[in-house]
Amino acid sequence: METGLATRVPVEPIDVRRLGPILGPERVEELLETAAALRRLLDGRRVVNVNSTPYGGGVAEMLRTLVGYTLGAGLETIWLVIEGNPEFFTITKRVHNGLYGGPGDGGELGVAEHARFDGVAERNLERVRPLVRAGDVVIVHDPQPSGLIAPLVELGAVVIWRCHVGYDGSNEWTERAWGFVRGYVEPAHAFVFSREPFAPAWIDRAWLGVIPPSIDPFAPKNRDLRGAEVLALLRGAGLLAGDGAPGDPRVRHVANIVRDGTLLDPQTPLVVQVSRWDRMKDMTGVMHGFVEHVPAGGARLLLAGPETAGVEDDPEGAEVWHETLAAWERLPRADRARVQLVAIPMADPVENALVVNALQRHASVVVQKSLAEGFGLTVAEAMWKARPVVASAVGGIVDQVVHGETGLLVDPTDLAGLGAAITRVLDDAVEAERFGRNARRRVEQRFLGDRHLFDYARLITRLVTS
Structure with a gap:
């Protein structure tokens, strides 16, 4: 049942030193030094991740690991999941398919869809706003929670929109999907895509980060099995x-x-x-x-x-x-x-x-x-x-x-x-x-987590010091 409220996902800290046998001591030490520098720079400000599900997809799996490593490195980090109703997720799936260059169900993305999307965003904002402070770095993942970006910018947060989907080119479906989502994501301070060609032309390349995803070799899905x-x-x-x-x-x-x-x-x-x-x-x-x-x-x-x-x-x-x-x-x-x-x-x-x-x-x-x-x-x-x-x-x-x-x-x-x-x-x-x-x-x-965290640390450092 929809409550219209975002929920906080509990995540256990993960010691990045466990990567040592795979990465070697030098890469682990560099990661710890990078985390310490970012911790000093943020000076009590948090990193907040927002997405639409705690389970069932690659984004959720990555967040569980990356948030765990970030906590383990001493950075204050929280993960929020928005809630929505079936109508809302039908609209966002339509956008998702469009950003992949496909028609999806072929349904509308017009005034009525914007109204439903906005209504879910407003209800989730009631819970998100008290959990985000001015100066926090908020990473909003994919189109589903993008209606929160402008209000969080107004609140004084530093907001990154991270898009995990994309298409190497454009067609009528990508243009339609970008037409729907652009007004929600454009207020963000920076944008992250897995590949540069996925970013539409109107994205400011000065604040475009290209960060491929990663896997965690110690997660249950990847750990060694006899x-x-x-x-x-x-x-x-x-x-x-x-x-x-x-x-x-x-x-x-x-x-x-x-x-x-x-x-x-x-x-x-x-x-x-x-x-x-x-x-x-x-x-x-x-x-x-x-x-x-x-x-x-x-x-x-x-x-x-x-x-x-x-x-x-x-x-x-x-x-x-x-x-x-x-x-x-x-x-x-x-x-x-x-x-x-x-x-x-x-x-x-x-x-x-x-x-x-x-x-x-x-x-x-x-x-x-x-x-x-x-x-x-x-x-x-x-x-x-x-x-x-x-x-x-x-x-x-x-x-x-x-x-x-x-x-x-x-x-x-x-x-x-x-x-x-x-x-x-x-x-x-x-x-x-x-x-x-x-x-x-x-x-x-x-494609392991240390590279992923380095990439985010560089982007956040640029944003906070600019």
Whole structure:
């Protein structure tokens, strides 16, 4: 039920020194020195993050880690989540799809939609305003809470708008979405995008920060798992046959699995895409590319995403799940037997993350065939686990995957090319291992939390001292 009020998310501090075995002592010491300098500069002022959900997506996962590290480094930081009703999230999903270059549901973004959006912003502001002080640095994430930007600037806060979505170009849908959101975000003091081409021309480049996302190698979704743990977690979730072997006791919720045939044999090569149930992730395209262009008789495909009821700010999730299910049901029975659909429960976020971790580690190939992509954290997650990745050459994915070195890039509209790339990796174990080894190294160098925090520290320092 909507209350119209933002809520504060509790986050435990994380000692950045735990990154030492991965980053080395010099990088950790530099991070601690940077945090100390920023703490002195802020002099009691806080860093406040505002977004629209505490669970169920890459933004929430990153915030939990980054806020934890920031607290662990001695900086006063809080995380607020706005609340909205289904109408509000339908509008913001429409904007989200538009910023990705797509029509979404094709609905209006006119006067009535602005009025509904403004009403939710005003009600959330009642709770946010007392929690933000003049001089605080407020990072507002994505379009959903952007109605708070102008009032927070008036309050005396230093406001950064962080947009996690984008499109390498423009079309009628991006122009329409930017037309809706521009008036809300333009008052911000600075703007952050994952890629420079995502920023529209009217953004002042002097105050544009390009900050790619990052993963936390110690989070439940990315922490190291032994081979036996991987199998036990997947047995516990109901995803693998076990021949009587027990599942992992940390998994208490069985996944919702759609299949036509027996449980997956642990020895069968598995191609996996893990994504939200979002049209831009093109789950049905992955399915058709696999069954039509990957030879039968060997690997199986598993398309996995969260239970749609667990992602509050994505009203299209259930629709896409049912669309994907309907496409699966239309396949010939022999093809249906090669594909499984999985909705992973969100009742326990840690349990959900461990199952995703195990699924990515068990995969022979991880796919991310997005039609558009702000960054694609599932790519970095799989690369960190040294898995070979086949992914679309769109958006932030091209900043992660170096074609032929850390994985393979494909045209998202070329299903035959997707099938050929998957087959190439499945058929060449030596190349697959090389891709995985190089992929992990690239994530270690570019996409861990220390780099992310350095980038924000530099931007905040410029804002506060200007």
